[in-house]
Amino acid sequence: MQVKRNGGISFWYADMGAIPTPCPPLAGDIEADVAIVGAGYTGLWTAYYLKKAKPSLRIVLIEREFAGFGASGRNGGWLSGGFGWSREKFLKNSTRQGITAMQKAMAGCVDEVIRVAAEEGIDADIRRTDNLTVATNPAQLERVREECETIRSWDADPERIELLDADTTRARININNVMGGFVIHGQARVQPAKLVRGLAAAVERLGVSIYEKTTVTAIAKGSVTTDRGTVRAETIIRATEGFTAGIPGEERTWLALNSAQIVTEPLSEELWRKIGWEGHELLGNAAHAYCYAQRTREGRITMGGRGVPYRYGSRTDVNGQTQQATIDQLHTILTTLLPQTAGCRIDHAWCGVLGVPRDWCTTVGLDPRTRIGWAGGYVGLGVSSSNLSGRTLTDLVLGQDTELTRLPWVNRKVRPWEPEPLRWLGAHSMYQLYRIADQREAAGLAHTSKLAALADSLTGH
Template structure:
């Protein structure tokens, strides 16, 4: 950044949220001066390291939103989010972004009776709230195994109308598209403070009427925001390309997004190159919301994810793990995503995606653009807009709470795998501790 500059809108963070906001702003009003400030490079954080699930879903609790909104409002939000799949694909096509996008289903598998019970409940919940109940269906063991040959599978549910992406290609392509529209992206620029009308960096001050904090998992590193969102860590491993013989043994011909009904959250995809990526929580939380060091992953985390992969798909036991990385994502105190703009300070925000930001960030960008331009639209009236959430507790309570939650989840999974026929009460205790 060439010293002090002026802009109409300053966006802190060049990930999906910041770039989508810049994209829709410039499309709506090309004359706007939009500056994006990024500490590393565009896509450095979760936007370039996620599991590539363009799911049309987001982190929320319908019951929590119903406290301040109507059923109609909540369903409108679900409809808007589901539409993000088509919208991201539309923009990628229009802008010539090659991000290995493929329309697929999302398959959640259950390998014990307790998981199967949760899968049925989740399937019914989605069906009762979705504007298109036919978008989700329950599968028996045979139908699930016909899609992906998961060991000991007892059933699962599938959600139609989603997509797989290569996340780094998407964010880098979006950055290039934004720059073509005339947006300046100032990389290697560290923001030290955000205040009304100004963003102070190590290379100068950006003065702007409107400022957007699009820092998601890195929000806790901004002075004054230490307890706004908790920085939760997630990690991934990537196998070598699998042989045709191995793919025939596994199936996965539909390239579905793959998840499990276990409490130990995991997410996987079959990539364009014929690899498998498997992600999940490694070291779930570092004291003081510290972030990872350039995505470096501990060997214990790699081993843990490898164990999950081979447990679900023992056919992969002999496959090499060629890549591994980790990253951080933002978690609000109530685990529900929000977007908003303070009319008094003109400082806006979006995030708290809890790992579902590939689609959530697109809706955030469109909504922020409407809010910045002071347009009253269907998006600005959705119940997640300007929704305030209380802050996280100070340390050491955050660290103790998160680690207790995941320890309880681990014990609950072991008990269910050993034959417990219903969801372990320890999982409910884990949820209550952290508000999940």
């Protein structure tokens, strides 16, 4: 499948007209109260809430490229209220009540992001909708039923999760060979680059300085060293997510997994009538190598998933450019689920990296000894997770004991990833096993393939 444009950071910036002009870089040594490394969602939300809570704080953001260069400006636009975690792992240092509180707090991020966007005049094509997960074979249907029941059993509002039969699922979106699915109500679709650029403008209006085209070379207690000078600050927040491995000393903290997307040309009204999708649901499937999709403001379909899952040494892409094989894989997923789109042009393809902790559980925290904080490891669910990170980091930095600072993800420490080449072998083996498991299930295997369980155990997923 040929594509009109590959890379250029992401389609979302093309949709806005152009990549933004960077702010001036750091012009030498400075002092601040709080220095935040990384101007994506996490860094911007943290700066926003800190400045709102204590306007006198001198806060600076330090960014290697421009605000929203990373996953914040490249993601699938799912404001889902979901986050990367394992209930079993969290139970080791929490209670059932703590986990339910965690889910409730995360779900509340949807309303909070929408509130701030309205208050700050951020037009990010936000549309409230449902999240629909579909099954197209018996093994996937088994997982859909299990996942639906599991979420309902732990959720603070189980009525927002609903199991669907094949006809009800098809009535929402005319998925080929659909056997059923489940929806989670109360979520939203966003244009991610518009959201992150709107946040950047909002924090600048509050008096936060953003220094772009400034590369951080070291983070230590009280100082952030860059190629443009040193920032001295009592508190430092590392908000680098998928790019964390590029910071000296953090090479094994989070795995930099790759995810890629394609976007179609705008579809005709006739084609939309054949597809349905009138509710603009966020769409995913129950495959092991899962996909994620949305119907955009102007009637396109974005389809995302794993391409080349991991580059040796946690290397990152060049300005979002992805491989032709990845584009072909995503096009196959799109046309398999929605064969109605087989004749549609693919206008843009791009990729980015996301951060994955060794236990696949998102964390946020602040070391009281060094006053260095962090948040991330969102495993692809950072649009909403980052908002809760920003609010939680604000309370931690200000020394407040709140419901947020007592949530079970706070200050969780996990062991680092293995050194190379074990990281590369593990990540690629995981996705090869997932691929084979999906193939076997598509061929008629009635239950979840044991190869998927092997992949999970291999990598701690």
